[in-house]
Amino acid sequence: RWRGSIYKLVWPDLLVFMGLYSILAVVYRFLMNDTAQKFFETIASYTNDHGGLIPLSFVMGFYVSIVMKRWWDQYITIPWPDPIAILVSSSLHGYDDRARAMRRTILRYVCLCQVLVFTMISPRVKRRFPSYDQLIEAGFLLENEKNIIVNLDQSFPKYPKHWMPIVWAAHIVMRARRENKIRDDYAVKSIIDELNKFRGYCGFLLYYDWVSVPTVYTQVVTIAVYTYFLFAVLGHQWLQKESMSDLFAVKWFPVLTILQFFFYMGWLKVAEVLINPFGEDDDDFELNWIIDRNLTISYFVVDEMHQEHPELVKDQYWDEIFPNELPYTQPGMRTSPPEASTARMDTEPKQPKSSVYSLASNQSSGSRGRKFVPRFVPVVSTSGSYSDYYHVETGHSRVTFSDRLIGSEEEHQNSCRFSQDTIDFNELIEQRRRERKERGERMRQRFLDIHSTTTQRASSGAPYIITVLRPPSNEIIGDEEGAGEESGETNVNPDKAGRKTEKNE
Numbered sequence: 416r417w418r419g420s421i422y423k424l425v426w427p428d429l430l431v432f433m434g435l436y437s438i439l440a441v442v443y444r445f446l447m448n449d450t451a452q453k454f455f456e457t458i459a460s461y462t463n464d465h466g467g468l469i470p471l472s473f474v475m476g477f478y479v480s481i482v483m484k485r486w487w488d489q490y491i492t493i494p495w496p497d498p499i500a501i502l503v504s505s506s507l508h509g510y511d512d513r514a515r516a517m518r519r520t521i522l523r524y525v526c527l528c529q530v531l532v533f534t535m536i537s538p539r540v541k542r543r544f545p546s547y548d549q550l551i552e553a554g555f556l557l558e559n560e561k562n563i564i565v566n567l568d569q570s571f572p573k574y575p576k577h578w579m580p581i582v583w584a585a586h587i588v589m590r591a592r593r594e595n596k597i598r599d600d601y602a603v604k605s606i607i608d609e610l611n612k613f614r615g616y617c618g619f620l621l622y623y624d625w626v627s628v629p630t631v632y633t634q635v636v637t638i639a640v641y642t643y644f645l646f647a648v649l650g651h652q653w654l655q656k657e658s659m660s661d662l663f664a665v666k667w668f669p670v671l672t673i674l675q676f677f678f679y680m681g682w683l684k685v686a687e688v689l690i691n692p693f694g695e696d697d698d699d700f701e702l703n704w705i706i707d708r709n710l711t712i713s714y715f716v717v718d719e720m721h722q723e724h725p726e727l728v729k730d731q732y733w734d735e736i737f738p739n740e741l742p743y744t745q746p747g748m749r750t751s752p753p754e755a756s757t758a759r760m761d762t763e764p765k766q767p768k769s770s771v772y773s774l775a776s777n778q779s780s781g782s783r784g785r786k787f788v789p790r791f792v793p794v795v796s797t798s799g800s801y802s803d804y805y806h807v808e809t810g811h812s813r814v815t816f817s818d819r820l821i822g823s824e825e826e827h828q829n830s831c832r833f834s835q836d837t838i839d840f841n842e843l844i845e846q847r848r849r850e851r852k853e854r855g856e857r858m859r860q861r862f863l864d865i866h867s868t869t870t871q872r873a874s875s876g877a878p879y880i881i882t883v884l885r886p887p888s889n890e891i892i893g894d895e896e897g898a899g900e901e902s903g904e905t906n907v908n909p910d911k912a913g914r915k916t917e918k919n920e
Contacts, residue, residue: 418697424684425677432676435648440667443652456654463650469643471679478636479686482628486689489623490700494616496525496709499609500716506602507591508722515718517591522713524580524587525613527555530706531577532617536624537693537702555710575621581614628690640683644676 443455503518530550533540543549547564550556556564560583564576588606591597597606651672688696732738743749 421677421681421684423697424688425681428680429673429676432644432648433673436652436669436672437667439648440652444655452655455652459649459652459654461650462646466643466646466650469639471639471643474636474639475679475682475686478632479682482686482689485623485628486692489620489692492616492619492623493700493705494529494613496522496529496613496713497716499525499606499613500713502602502606502609504717504721506597506606507588507717508598509596510721514591514596515721517587517596518717518721519714521584521587522717523555523710524584525610526706526710526713527580528577528614528617529709530555531575531580532620533693533702533706535575535577536620538695539699540702540706543703577617577621578614581610585610624693633690636683636686640679643679647672647676 443452447455500522503521507514507518507521509515527550530540530544534544535541544553547556547561551558551561564579567576567579585607588597588603588610592600592603597603651669653669688698692698692700693702740749
């Protein structure tokens with residue numbers, strides 16, 4: 416394949432390089448005397464030894480990576496009208512001529528915006544549409560629309576007018592909403608957002624055209640490549656002092672040097688082609704085909720396919736809900752589902768080897784019989800001291816605490832014996848709950864015993880009534896007791912309170 420190939424790009428420079436190499440080889444072997452040959456050999460050896468000082472691989476690699484990234488970014492920036500066409504076709508309702516004209520005009524303005532941008536960045540598109548008359552002939556522009564754009568060009572000649580069709584399309588969308596052909600505001604917002612996104616992508620294409628890769632960088636890379644191979648013509652010559660009896664063909668045809676030239680020069684030519692993908696090279700973007708495709712697909716979506724879809728029928732997996740296995744042309748193509756990275760990991764917990772080491776050492780006789788008992792644990796202390804040691808045993812909420820390290824012999828034995836016991840916090844909580852409940856029952860019983868309204872007679876014979884208020888519930892008693900303890904108030908004896916409410920008759 417010759418079109419767009421590396422051979423088409425490199426062959427002129429390769430012919431020049433091979434011609435210079437052959438001319439120097441003939442002059443060196445047949446036209447120079449001994450003194451001139453020794454001088455030539457000295458220059459050839461120097462250029463061969465120091466040619467590697469040119470950082471060709473680094474400069475070329477960095478330059479080509481920048482150009483490649485920029486080339487792909489320009490391609491994905493090219494806007495496509497398909498999302499706008501789908502939104503307009505599904506949101507702008509109506510089969511009458513006015514609704515149809517609205518849908519088609521909106522998409523025609525979108526494609527016109529793209530064509531105006533392409534004529535400013537691509538020589539091929541500019542040759543196809545050199546003026547507005549060709550746009551009218553192709554159906555992108557009408558005569559009255561041309562007059563508006565021409566008048567604005569005369570009033571503001573310094574600025575591009577590619578955004579004007581998008582403004583017209585937005586106004587048509589708002590008119591369709593006022594005429595209730597678009598039935599909700601969310602559809603209007605969605606269409607306007609897509610129009611703005613399309614206009615933004617067109618603006619980015621202009622930015623790529625205005626701001627290219629710095630010319631200085633391109634010149635540095637080009638000079639580095641050509642300088643390197645200019646010295647390679649001298650440095651890679653076969654000299655008379657070298658043994659060439661078995662390599663006669665290599666004297667006139669340096670295979671490795673030609674391959675090196677082919678790769679580096681091809682690398683440079685590829686970067687020169689990709690730096691402007693909107694040009695006229697063989698592998699540049701086919702913008703004229705994109706223009707034709709976009710206008711055709713846009714009209715087809717908003718007009719021919721408007722509110723149309725195939726007949727709704729049951730699919731072949733209707734009764735099965737979903738297919739268990741999809742068919743393959745060749746059974747050997749079927750593979751097992753991908754396996755997760757931890758699918759075969761052993762998750763069985765290993766039994767921990769926990770042990771507590773205790774070491775007791777006696778102090779001197781002047782320590783008054785007290786012993787220092789260090790306790791070493793198999794884990795590192797969090798505070799840097801062994802005084803915060805605690806040991807957790809297996810079981811539900813069972814923890815052994817040890818916080819006394821220095822004491823007498825008896826205290827040490829008691830602490831060692833106590834450290835073997837365990838505290839069950841659940842049992843302790845349950846015990847406190849039972850005690851609190853029993854105390855509440857006793858207080859309730861006391862209130863019930865004295866709760867009565869009886870008529871008694873005094874020693875003088877006059878009757879009187881003893882009235883005792885109803886005691887509160889257990890919850891209220893508990894709250895009042897807690898409040899009394901916090902405020903420091905003393906509770907009044909219920910018996911005394913009852914005796915204060917006496918009334919003689």
